[in-house]
Amino acid sequence: MELVCPAGSLPALKAAIDHGADCVYLGFRDATNARNFAGLNFDEAAIEAGIRYAHDRGRKVFVALNTYPQATKAELWQRAIDRAAHSGVDAVILADPGMMAYAVKHQPQLRLHLSVQGSATNYEALDFYYQHFGIARAVLPRVLSLVQVQQVLEKSPVEIEVFGFGSLCVMVEGRCALSSYVTGEAPNTNGVCSPPKAVRWVETPKGRESRLNGVLIDRYAPGENAGYPTLCKGRFDVGDDHNYYAIEEPTSLNTLSLLPDLMKIGVSAIKIEGRQRSPAYVAQVTKVWRSAIDSCRDNPHRYSAKPIWISELDKVAEGQQHTLGAYHRPWK
């Protein structure tokens, strides 16, 4: 089972490799990847250095080109495929069929992974991408229970990668336009969710407010910890219920406790979320997951998630708390 870690920058890439990542994934510095934030991602020099650093140590580098090319700009995305191929990456992570068709035609040697943004949740969808484009791996959206993951795996023609840790996307990836509804920019189109430029913090007599393009996302009492105003993790009113997390609380996904099951049913890789996070975060999370995967692989029957691992991960989790998300049916 591979450990796939986020690299939002060259220092983060080195942190991941140094702490035991088998693979890192990264993006170019533009809208072709789903973490299109200022100051993040890789230019040509950084990607060359990053690939050399990883390959010298026997690790892999994936490039995420997992937004959907917009109508007037498809060429930017196609050039990104060519750039990735020429840089010598081990795989590209794609969501858009047009991009896959381009890759198969122009860069046939490239290994293709289906991004979580491709929203493939069943073996028919996986087989579609496999038959047409020969994808080698797919990343499953964070919506299936463990039993459902197993059902998909039993008939999947490709390797399966699942999310292990990081910010919890509550909506099916690739099927969420909430951010563009409010701000005009969204994961599918611009590679951002609740973009920083749309965020305003306002001090008011009622407390500190977070606003996204003017829409009130949350209001914090004095002394209350304020999280990033991702719009699905704000507090709202529904019916007679006021001021509650109607969609999801600020929390992180953490599947450490499911590791033996994931290994047993044949999951090929565990993905850690967080290209927008610091190198220190990447180092911390990678270190814990490396230990856990090694421990589980060496002795699956005696494996349990160590309290020290959980507490180390909770320190860097959103809202300092974690959940099994959809893997655990009651969450739904």
Add this chain to the structure above:
Amino acid sequence: MKLALGPILYYWPRDDVLAFYEAVAASPVDIVYLGEAVCSRRHEVRLNDWLDIAQVLREAGKEVLLSTQVLIESGADVTTLHKITANGTFMVEANDMGAVHCLEGKVPFVAGPHLNIYNLPTLQWLAPLGLHRWVMPLEMSRADLAVMQHGRPAGLQTEVFAYGRMPLAFSARCFTARHCNLPKDDCQFKCLEHPDGLLMRTQENEEFLVLNGIQTQSARVQNLLPELTTMLSMGVDVARISPQAQHTVRILELFDGVIQGRLDATTANAELLTLMPEKPCNGYWYGKPGLEQLVPETV
């Protein structure tokens, strides 16, 4: 330009659904999409019932299609998908790539609005698989649609979501059940109590989103009626109306009146504004945040 009625996105009692389609059969709509696209727990109307409704609508002269579920999670969901795609009688709106895979090379199909066809390479690649019509993604602007229209393969029809609360997101979690402190597996079918979904407001009492089971919709109603002339000039083939619990047939009549030239858009729009559950929006059409309402240029 033809007028289509999208699938009912809410959970309505069986008798309400049957009465609704009886009225739809007598309405001026050309194309009707049927079926459960949101949640597999919704069983008031089952596949055989949908096929019966489809037959009646076809006999009333409508083009009828079956829509597949957008989020397929379980083995049972895949079995239902197989039944729909192999129905052998009615065309299918594919709402995920699994559905496309079941249909490709066998029968013509429609690509639903959640297939994420944002660019020409994707549209042109999908077309030879049997694509009959594609529904523009909700987020797409008029300017991007123009690019798509210019380069779309010959014979391929284009459909635009022209009216209704927009289905913006899907989740594994049921937000309606969560609101009622119930687990999804024992939701007690609370969606039945909310025929237009469950309104979610900001702490400033601003209508923001609508919880509809696992689906999250816009609270505001996408209204492109004032844009019908522009759509026509762009070669859009079909305008889609998404059903709401009240006034849907009248809304179809207003759109049809404008399309047929019997009603002017200003008059029709003035009445339409009185029939919406919430304020209108058209931001996406102008390349802006979807919730915005920009002054229509064509009225």
